[in-house]
Amino acid sequence: MAKTLTICIMEPPYESANSTTSMRIIDAALRKGINVNVFAYEGAVSLTVKDQKPHPNPVHGTSVEEEKHPTTKELVAGLFELAKDKGVKLDWINCGLCVDERGAGNWIEGPRRGGPADFHKWVQESDAALVIPTK
Amino acid sequence: MKKILCVVETAYRGTQEEQDDAVLWFTHALKNGGGDVAILLRGNAVNYAVAAQDPAGLVIGKFSIEHPANPNKDLLKMKQAGIPVHVVREDTEERGISLNSLSKEFQLVSSRELPGLFAQYDQVWHW
Numbered sequence A: 001m002a003k004t005l006t007i008c009i010m011e012p013p014y015e016s017a018n019s020t021t022s023m024r025i026i027d028a029a030l031r032k033g034i035n036v037n038v039f040a041y042e043g044a045v046s047l048t049v050k051d052q053k054p055h056p057n058p059v060h061g062t063s064v065e066e067e068k069h070p071t072t073k074e075l076v077a078g079l080f081e082l083a084k085d086k087g088v089k090l091d092w093i094n095c096g097l098c099v100d101e102r103g104a105g106n107w108i109e110g111p112r113r114g115g116p117a118d119f120h121k122w123v124q125e126s127d128a129a130l131v132i133p134t135k
Numbered sequence B: 001m002k003k004i005l006c007v008v009e010t011a012y013r014g015t016q017e018e019q020d021d022a023v024l025w026f027t028h029a030l031k032n033g034g035g036d037v038a039i040l041l042r043g044n045a046v047n048y049a050v051a052a053q054d055p056a057g058l059v060i061g062k063f064s065i066e067h068p069a070n071p072n073k074d075l076l077k078m079k080q081a082g083i084p085v086h087v088v089r090e091d092t093e094e095r096g097i098s099l100n101s102l103s104k105e106f107q108l109v110s111s112r113e114l115p116g117l118f119a120q121y122d123q124v125w126h127w
Helices: A017-031 A044-049 A072-086 A097-104 A116-125 B022-032 B044-049 B073-079 B087-092 B113-119
Strands: A004-009 A035-040 A090-095 A111-115 A129-130 B003-008 B036-041 B084-086 B107-109 B122-124
Touching: A004 A017, A004 A116, A017 A035, A017 A072, A017 A129, A035 A044, A035 A116, A044 A090, A044 A097, A072 A090, A090 A097, A090 A116, A097 A111, A097 B003, A097 B107, A111 A116, B022 B036, B022 B073, B036 B044, B044 B073, B044 B084, B044 B087, B073 B084, B084 B087, B084 B113, B087 B107, B087 B113, B107 B113
Parallel strands: A004 A035, A004 A129, A035 A090, A090 A111, B003 B036, B003 B122, B036 B084, B084 B107
Antiparallel strands: none
């Protein structure tokens, strides 16, 4: 039976290495055949906002195509694709109240709405839980 | 025109997602707009001065980051654009970073010299 890892992440996109690190851990777990639950809390709910757009970089002198800026919504979408390919489950809950206060409710396909009780339930059911807060 | 020294201390802050360091990018944009700006690397940001750093190859899920941030190369471009780049020597040494590993284009400064460096600028922005 596959193991399950539950992760709570708190960091908003584009602000620190925490979100990248979180996604690398999720990526590594999925590749090992481990089911992953992600509870996106506070600023992390913005990781999956659909309205994110890549941009050109006037300082680098690169166009949108050349820059190929990695939006976090694309990174998360890629994690869902990876989970599907590996035959494991990636469940992603965005904290509903955190979403509402930010007006960040337009998401890519995959995440669902929930709350701390969902995270607590996951923790009880999982083999391991990891909290990656913002500082 | 006011001379501005930008002190960069927090390193690799969101750089994989941004594909650059936001403070270096901002400083370079000010220079491109005609500003008189300079950089001082201190704390963990002294690692930006290390020449041989290779962030290539990161894949998350199905997404490959093809143009990862390389703050050292960005700083070299900034230097070429006329932005002075200073590095605090003690912060480098206490991290065990060999001074020989740093790009030669950057100016090492001792912490004792910082008051004099600050005095050369009208404003010092500690990011």
